[in-house]
Amino acid sequence: MADTGISSGSAVGSAAPTNDVDADVSGSSSIGTGPAVGADSAAGVKSARRAVELLEAFGANHEWLSLTDLHHHTGFPRSSLHGLLRTLRDVGWIESDDAGTRFRLGVKALICGTAYLDRDPVMPYATEALERLRDQIGYTCHFARLNGPDIVYLQTRESRTSAHLVSRVGRTLPAHATALGKALLSELADDELTAVLPKQLTALTELTITDREALRSELAFIRERGYSTERGQSSPNLACVAAVVPYRIPGTDAMSCSMPGERVTDAELLRVGSLLRDVAEDLSQQLRRAGIR
Amino acid sequence: MADTGISSGSAVGSAAPTNDVDADVSGSSSIGTGPAVGADSAAGVKSARRAVELLEAFGANHEWLSLTDLHHHTGFPRSSLHGLLRTLRDVGWIESDDAGTRFRLGVKALICGTAYLDRDPVMPYATEALERLRDQIGYTCHFARLNGPDIVYLQTRESRTSAHLVSRVGRTLPAHATALGKALLSELADDELTAVLPKQLTALTELTITDREALRSELAFIRERGYSTERGQSSPNLACVAAVVPYRIPGTDAMSCSMPGERVTDAELLRVGSLLRDVAEDLSQQLRRAGIR
């Protein structure tokens, strides 16, 4: 039983149901439960599911992966992996080393994946709003979307002054550990929140909220005020403020500002928060007028 | 199989005016050569190939696509598409509308695809170099990579002054129509160039080089000088300068600056070019020292 559940640090392949090399993973074959009972994860076209699961394994592991590594991560039989890997390599979604025995993500994945941003009619408006915001406030501004228990950064405009970019398009962070995420979580009803939060609230820093009740009460406060704040909960020495863009119900998108955590006063945080709330409200009006939902 | 070869062309919804609904696309049927002889495009795990080909279709079409649309684009039987689409939707790589009948790219594609940037050890160095460059020059700077006949933007640092971002991470442009691409193409030997260029050099603007001989002679000049320039060849009223980052042979990566085309003199273009060449050379030395190839 390798599955310790607890953070275990590594977390690389933690999604895989087994760490046992030769464990029988195909579940359905266990006892005579015939065809997919719960039909939860075993449904659909097997090779297609496996292909994208493989891609996700590559997305989560930034080094070269061998066939055996992938067998550990995914639980797929080595022989099946062999065919899948060659197929994905031939179409350019993964690359192999010269020997053809180690693999990593290919550039096709980047090209295709980032097309998500073009396909979304919200983005042009969001970009423009981010630039207005950045020009008003001067700090780095983000636009992000809730995806299950995580937020995904969709667009960034960096501060004119501080050089470092806080995050990257496409990166995800646990929602409960970020101002963006807390703002979005505050939109959810109580049972929705319960359904979406992970069993264990992982801590990104010492200050990350890991207690569900503490989170709930803060979310209620955020909902009331219209924006969320955070100091050092996602990253040390970083303060963030975020507000939902209320063009959907419940809201899925939010905007934030990231500021150097030590040099910014509480009053400044609140000032930025209410400004942010106004810009987000403006943006959502634009979106609603444009018929975007 | 790669139908027209040409940049996937137009064709959003209007793709098939001919009602070739049931056209045989499986191609391989040349002459009685039984099972895949050349094994060109029909090899590998069929469902996996189709899954990613579907994703690419979504990447190239930014509207909602129906089952029939996809049938036109890919040539896959509708019944096969049905299973694939539900599978991809269930794993979050595509999304469907409420009716479950129109589809578009899902956020998982963005999350996973952008991991390409994390997996690449070049990127931290490239980002730092871009920031140095932008701070020295003031214009928007790009870092891009050659992928077949196209360049792919990997990272951008925007101008402090002009607000508009020129391109986006993950976007591709024809190499022959950009300064970045011309710099990278100038690294190739003559037969490599012939192999990589498309049959027809598509024009992005009136000034795009579409004559192969004109391109060849300019590439020779670029190779000699160490950087490439361009005015209005990729986009009207835009001037670009680019230099290869010579840490591989042939070089695959390059840096560029984009400037407002009208307000920049030729002398300024050349000044930026030689500065760019120096920064690219510095970066490549860093990379080589770090053992990155």
Add this chain to the structure above:
DNA sequence: CGGCGGTTTTCAGATATCTGACCAATATTC
């Protein structure tokens, strides 16, 4: 040199997908 631990690759039977034809649902037309 040859055995050894580990990994990749191959192979034939078991299993799952693919597909063309067929039905159902929805949009379009008059």
Add this chain to the structure above:
DNA sequence: GAATATTGGTCAGATATCTGAAAACCGCCG
């Protein structure tokens, strides 16, 4: 509003993949 055209969904036989086991391969060390 009914007929019609188009699209979406389902099914059983044909076909292809999947898989466990066994074989080739590789680097390593004695």
